[in-house]
Structure formats: structure tokens, C-alpha cells
Amino acid sequence: MEPTETDHYIVQTPEVRGGNPIVAGTRIGVHDVIGLLQNGESVDTLLETCFPSLNRSQVHACLAYYQTHRGEIDPLIELQASPFRLNAHL
Secondary structure: OOOOOOOOOEEOOOHHHHHOOOOOOOEOOOOOOOHEEEEEEOOOHHHHHOOOOHHHHHHHHHHHHHHOOHHHHHHHHHHHHOHHHHOOOO
């Protein structure tokens, strides 16, 4: 099977972010990017203010990965946004 463009941008490494999918060369999780987009950030504001180290192709790779792996990413977004997790640092 030929690798897709997404395969070059999204990786999983057991020692990084619990083995969850991240943007290659970063510690930014696919769920981080998708969660922000779902909460109202645009691709432009995400690139300008949230993750200026990413480029548009990397964000689009996150979107493409999400389209085929929703069942994997949605629980990570929910966990990240859960009130229990938010209050865990208080």
C-alpha cells in the first residue's frame, strides 16, 4: 500500500503523548488541532495564534486523519475537555 500525504505528517510514537497521533516533528496531537477547530478556531487563527509552528498542510493532514479515525480522536477530545481533567490541576 502506498503511503499517503497524511502518512508523512501524522505519526504515532509510544513515548510521545501516550502514543496518540501527533503531527510529525512536534508534540502537537491531532486531537489538539481538531478540538480547537471544533471549538470555533479557524484554520487561519489556529496557524496564527494557537500553533504558529504548524503549516497549512499539517493542519489539513490532521483533518484528513480525523475523517478516517473519528472513533480514535473523539474520545481524546472529550477527555481533554472533561471538567474532571480541567480541575485536576487545581
